[in-house]
Amino acid sequence: MASVSAIGLRRRGRTLGRRRPVVTKVALGVLGTIVLACLLASAVAPYDPTRLAPTERFLSPSGSHPFGTDELGRDLFSRVLYGGRYSLGIAFGATLVAMLAGAVWGFAAAFGRGLVDELLMRFADVTMAIPQMLFALVFVAAFGATGPGLAIIIGALLTPVTARMVRSAVLGELQADYFTAAVAYGASTPRLMLRELLPNISAPLGVQAAINAANALILEAALSFVGLGIQPPDASWGTLLQQGYQKMYQSTTYVIFPALAIFVTIWMLNLLADQLGGTDDLRGRTG
Amino acid sequence: MSAPDATPAAAPEAGAPLVVAEHLMKTFRLGHGEQLQALDDVSLTIRRGETFGLVGESGSGKSTVSRALLGLLPLDSGSVRFDGQEVTRLGRGEMRRLRRRMQMVFQDPFAALNRRQSVAQIVAAPLEAHGVGDRATRAARVAELLDLVGLGPAYRDRRPREMSGGQCQRVAIARALALDPDFVVLDESVSALDVSIQAQILNLLRDLQRRLGLTYLFISHDLAVIRYMAQTVCVMQHGRIVEQGSRDELFGDPRQEYTRGLMAAIPSADPATERHRRRSAALAEGVGA
Numbered sequence: 370m371a372s373v374s375a376i377g378l379r380r381r382g383r384t385l386g387r388r389r390p391v392v393t394k395v396a397l398g399v400l401g402t403i404v405l406a407c408l409l410a411s412a413v414a415p416y417d418p419t420r421l422a423p424t425e426r427f428l429s430p431s432g433s434h435p436f437g438t439d440e441l442g443r444d445l446f447s448r449v450l451y452g453g454r455y456s457l458g459i460a461f462g463a464t465l466v467a468m469l470a471g472a473v474w475g476f477a478a479a480f481g482r483g484l485v486d487e488l489l490m491r492f493a494d495v496t497m498a499i500p501q502m503l504f505a506l507v508f509v510a511a512f513g514a515t516g517p518g519l520a521i522i523i524g525a526l527l528t529p530v531t532a533r534m535v536r537s538a539v540l541g542e543l544q545a546d547y548f549t550a551a552v553a554y555g556a557s558t559p560r561l562m563l564r565e566l567l568p569n570i571s572a573p574l575g576v577q578a579a580i581n582a583a584n585a586l587i588l589e590a591a592l593s594f595v596g597l598g599i600q601p602p603d604a605s606w607g608t609l610l611q612q613g614y615q616k617m618y619q620s621t622t623y624v625i626f627p628a629l630a631i632f633v634t635i636w637m638l639n640l641l642a643d644q645l646g647g648t649d650d651l652r653g654r655t656g
Numbered sequence: 657m658s659a660p661d662a663t664p665a666a667a668p669e670a671g672a673p674l675v676v677a678e679h680l681m682k683t684f685r686l687g688h689g690e691q692l693q694a695l696d697d698v699s700l701t702i703r704r705g706e707t708f709g710l711v712g713e714s715g716s717g718k719s720t721v722s723r724a725l726l727g728l729l730p731l732d733s734g735s736v737r738f739d740g741q742e743v744t745r746l747g748r749g750e751m752r753r754l755r756r757r758m759q760m761v762f763q764d765p766f767a768a769l770n771r772r773q774s775v776a777q778i779v780a781a782p783l784e785a786h787g788v789g790d791r792a793t794r795a796a797r798v799a800e801l802l803d804l805v806g807l808g809p810a811y812r813d814r815r816p817r818e819m820s821g822g823q824c825q826r827v828a829i830a831r832a833l834a835l836d837p838d839f840v841v842l843d844e845s846v847s848a849l850d851v852s853i854q855a856q857i858l859n860l861l862r863d864l865q866r867r868l869g870l871t872y873l874f875i876s877h878d879l880a881v882i883r884y885m886a887q888t889v890c891v892m893q894h895g896r897i898v899e900q901g902s903r904d905e906l907f908g909d910p911r912q913e914y915t916r917g918l919m920a921a922i923p924s925a926d927p928a929t930e931r932h933r934r935r936s937a938a939l940a941e942g943v944g945a
Contacts, residue, residue, distance in 0.1 A: 546768040550828070553726055554782035554835065555755030564781070568772035 389644065396640040403634055407453030414447035419602055427620040436626040440616050445623065448604055449630050455605035456589055456631070459520045463585035466524025467531045468578055474528065475535025476562055479543065490536065493529035501526050501588065502595075509597045519598060523585045534577050538570040545569075572645060579642035583635045590631050606631050674839055674871050675702040680724055680734035682895075694720040696895040698734070702839070702888075707865065707872040709886025709903070711879055711918065717895040718875045722841045725873065726758055727751055739838070756786055759832035763844035765824035769816040775802070775827050776812040782834040801830040806860060822853035826860070833864065841873045846881060858884060879922050883907055891915050 422442030436445035478489040508522040592598040593607025613624030682695040723729040736743040762768035805826040846854040
């Protein structure tokens with residue numbers, strides 16, 4: 370605190386990843402509101418998202434239609450809320466898949482050492498080297514574009530990165546004395562993994578989960594935007610974005626609201642990842 | 657599970673060899689074709705009930721020895737026998753059972769404790785790992801152990817972060833004693849502590865040894881501490897044992913140049929002697945360079 374160099378380093382708290390509880394609360398609050406509104410869409414949404422109203426096409430935002438209407442006169446606010454169910458549901462499912470599979474993969478590599486580690490990590494490198502969209506294209510062609518299907522496909526795409534992160538976090542902890550102590554008193558391997566290591570890498574895991582969720586959201590939006598995601602008349606945020614983009618000259622607001630929903634959600638997830646990454650737990654070790 | 661006050665010293669033939677290491681060899685590959693000979697033909701015998709002091713500067717291979725004795729490090733060659741059992745040849749299950757009898761206390765008391773667990777969880781962990789007792793008996797044992805190391809029941813729910821280094825080290829000692837071991841490795845266990853706390857912990861360790869009949873391998877770079885604790889002393893340099901003997905022999909008449917150098921480095925409490933010591937040490941260094 371008192372030393373000059375410390376002050377110099379802290380010139381900008383943020384660059385050091387200082388934790389700001391207010392930001393965490395805001396991010397969680399905004400995310401919570403979005404998630405809740407989408408989950409309760411049937412109660413919150415003012416209209417049925419598929420209700421056609423040919424006389425109310427391309428309306429600008431107003432009291433009765435907060436986000437305006439689309440080319441078929443459907444209420445955009447309702448469609449964004451219902452679309453969020455797809456987008457957030459897929460992002461959540463994909464994150465779950467990526468974290469579980471990535472944790473197993475990463476733990477296996479870190480504990481396997483030597484050849485097992487080498488094989489698992491080179492395989493991760495290979496999969497990461499192939500463009501994600503290309504992968505997604507093949508998978509969607511093979512399995513079709515349903516909600517759960519997309520969650521699994523996107524989850525699979527995010528797994529190698531997660532595995533790599535888990536492996537490096539675990540390898541760091543394997544050097545720690547508390548781990549050696551646990552080996553020395555005779556803890557079994559499952560116990561070492563679940564009781565000793567897992568709680569100690571929960572901070573980087575949390576960060577990775579937030580990053581994965583943000584990436585899953587982008588990937589889903591991108592897939593839907595190129596027509597490989599959720600198919601009309603159902604619509605995720607990505608689908609809405611694509612439809613709005615096509616009608617940009619008829620309605621300038623159409624494209625903005627789905628984009629805004631995606632943008633704000635990802636922003637909040639990234640803020641959250643930043644804040645989680647700035648906790649003492651993580652800084653203590655990574656310096 | 658013996659009560660803390662059970663009369664111990666008369667345990668199975670005090671003075672009989674408990675840990676016997678023969679011709680331990682270990683080379684670490686450092687990458688870029690470089691190698692480090694961490695252990696070079698190390699042989700030693702630790703007898704029941706004694707404190708075996710292992711001294712040497714950092715990087716001399718002291719900790720490598722301790723990890724080899726505890727079966728935590730695959731050796732290139734050599735044998736380690738613990739109470740007659742060949743440690744290097746045990747299967748996983750047998751090794752895990754043997755681990756109940758050998759424990760370790762580390763240098764950095766904070767790093768050695770899982771910071772996600774409470775004191776009670778940390779101390780109970782070895783019991784759980786070996787399925788000793790049920791919830792209630794484990795809780796009772798934890799209370800007993802905390803009392804043994806001089807921590808009150810108020811510490812049960814503390815986390816490592818909420819305690820001082822000395823308190824953390826007491827928790828680490830309690831954890832090491834949980835399974836009633838015969839042999840405890842103390843790897844620089846007081847080096848990270850303040851001098852006054854060091855004295856407290858050293859006295860605690862001596863007291864515990866007397867009450868529980870423990871055998872210690874006491875590793876330190878600090879000869880003053882070794883002299884206070886150990887009956888047998890072994891000096892290491894560059895992965896080799898350069899001198900070995902009883903404390904009185906070694907401190908009374910060090911035979912090796914290196915040992916004499918280490919002894920000369922022990923600070924004295926008397927300012928005049930200390931000034932003289934520093935001057936001759938500086939001179940010797942000048943000659944050496």
